[in-house]
Amino acid sequence: SYELTQSLSVSVALGQTARITCGGNNIGIKNVHWYQQKPALAPVLVMYRNNNRPSGIPERFSGSNSGNTATLTISRVQGGDEADYYCQVWDSTTEFGGGTKLTVL
Amino acid sequence: VQLVQSGAEVKKPGASVKVSCNTSGYTFTDYYIHWVRQAPGQGLEWMGWINPNSGGTNYALKFQGRVTMTRDTSIYTAYMELSSLRSDDTAVYYCARNLANFYDTIGPDAFDIWGQGTMVTVSS
Numbered sequence: 001s002y003e004l005t006q007s008l009s010v011s012v013a014l015g016q017t018a019r020i021t022c023g024g025n026n027i028g029i030k031n032v033h034w035y036q037q038k039p040a041l042a043p044v045l046v047m048y049r050n051n052n053r054p055s056g057i058p059e060r061f062s063g064s065n066s067g068n069t070a071t072l073t074i075s076r077v078q079g080g081d082e083a084d085y086y087c088q089v090w091d092s093t094t095e096f097g098g099g100t101k102l103t104v105l
Numbered sequence: 106v107q108l109v110q111s112g113a114e115v116k117k118p119g120a121s122v123k124v125s126c127n128t129s130g131y132t133f134t135d136y137y138i139h140w141v142r143q144a145p146g147q148g149l150e151w152m153g154w155i156n157p158n159s160g161g162t163n164y165a166l167k168f169q170g171r172v173t174m175t176r177d178t179s180i181y182t183a184y185m186e187l188s189s190l191r192s193d194d195t196a197v198y199y200c201a202r203n204l205a206n207f208y209d210t211i212g213p214d215a216f217d218i219w220g221q222g223t224m225v226t227v228s229s
Binding site for chain 2: 043044045086
């Protein structure tokens with residue numbers, strides 16, 4: 001199976017930029033999707049196919065994917081962005097990264 | 106567009122559970138439905154998908170032989186049944202819609218709409 005590696009946690013000050021990474025072998029040739037999950041709620045798609053925002057997701061969210069790392073970038077971080085973030089790719093099957101907890105200081 | 110799941114379940118080890126996912130607001134037969142579970146405090150785990158148009162399924166290797174995904178097109182509802190339950194099957198089970206429809210060439214894609222989740226507790 002295809003392995004995805006995410007940092008367990010990322011902390012960022014209010015109003016600064018958060019970068020959440022997802023590592024995988026040659027992940028740059030795959031489509032990466034990102035989900036935000038707040039406690040006791042279902043995941044919400046925040047980025048699909050590397051750098052596409054679903055409707056309703058703020059422009060502060062952006063994505064990139066190259067080489068062995070995909071990145072979800074959140075600019076001007078707000079308190080409401082505090083959540084777990086998961087990356088996902090399809091290989092022969094689909095895999096999720098282990099999740100990154102974003103803490104806003 | 107909405108996916109509404111059935112309520113929480115408590116089951117004994119060895120039993121089966123069947124979770125429903127009632128859809129509305131879109132053409133049910135145009136999109137894969139996926140099932141994903143999340144054990145307490147853990148990450149997301151994909152279980153498989155069903156093609157509501159054909160009834161065809163694709164299950165994750167881990168669940169083959171224990172999971173059955175079906176659908177009833179007359180009521181726009183997908184089902185996931187998991188058998189031979191164990192304590193480590195205790196989790197929230199989600200259904201989710203595939204972003205791309207069958208007229209796209211993308212196939213399995215991101216999951217754009219999720220159900221609210223169904224808590225399944227397996228305990229003696």
